[in-house]
Amino acid sequence: MSKFWSPFVRDLVPYVPGEQPKLTRLVKLNTNENPYGPSPKAIEAMRAQVNDDLRLYPDPNSDLLKQSVARYYGVDASHVFLGNGSDEVLAHAYHAFFLQDKPLLFPDISYSFYPVYCGLYGVEYEAVPLDEQFQIRAQDYTRPNGGIIFPNPNAPTGCLMALETVEQILKANPDSVVIVDEAYIDFGGETAIRLVERYSNLLVTQTLSKSRSLAGLRVGLAVGHSNLIEALERVKNSFNSYPLDRMAIVGAAAAFDDREYFERTCSLVIASREKLVEQLQGKGFEVLPSAANFIFARHPKHDAAGLAAKVREQGVIVRHFKQERIAQFLRITIGTPEQNQALVEALGEL
């Protein structure tokens, strides 16, 4: 803290990302990165973009990528918004929609960036408890609100909500923007993008960081009614006109165009998840049903922080959250079969 800090900054509580260790021999199952690399076509496209053109600004509208996303989802490009990671898309969405008199609603167990943005933008919120099975209940989202946001599948639980339930929430809140944060939807869920035409209050966000294995490139997107997209563009163009650089635009577009690689690597992750769930259940873990590229598991007889420390000593990192309700859970990213095996061995006999 210094005298130069504005009073506002003194009270800010920033997000704490999962550890990115400098040691490379560690098996990293802590930040939900994809164990398989990005599409080779994406890498090729980015390589070709490293040239003299870098002296020029990129396309501020990233039209090439908007068209790839629009083609992939069968929507019009005017329904697509892009940002420097979906975290940035979410930040602009808070600015555009959630500065209201009534509180924002999100689940008590959810993405920990949501309350952080509330702090940054001065948005009041109510954390709505998940039910006993760690599921989101639509009827809990009928109270007065200035907006609603939740991940689907939820993070860090991995639990998927049926599209019918998403629809119930949309119908019950025609005067609020409802953001469905689909960071993990490609690992077993069905996207709500097909509801965008019917619900003008729906904004679906996605990222290329997980299922398209481009966390290092920082690209996220939103799909919604063009009225919502227009508000996001206003905020974006009042903040940074060029959030996506030249490499990001071509790399992300090539990743979206390479369906075959995308589908194959998602299937590999899903198959590994099912195997790891079985192995952990065999060791006595309770594992929440996951539709994501991670699982959320607790052992009835072993302290979660202790288990995280134990596997860490053997070079495997998993994520542990201190929040009371989930303090006995570990969030484990699905790795390659070899990485998952390293975790199983590091856990040993329990």
Ligand SMILES: *Cc1c(COP(=O)(O)O)cnc(C)c1O
């Ligand atoms: C990873 C993640 C994001 C952010 O992804 P970006 O890397 O910023 O695109 C957003 N929401 C949830 C729930 C996530 O897990």
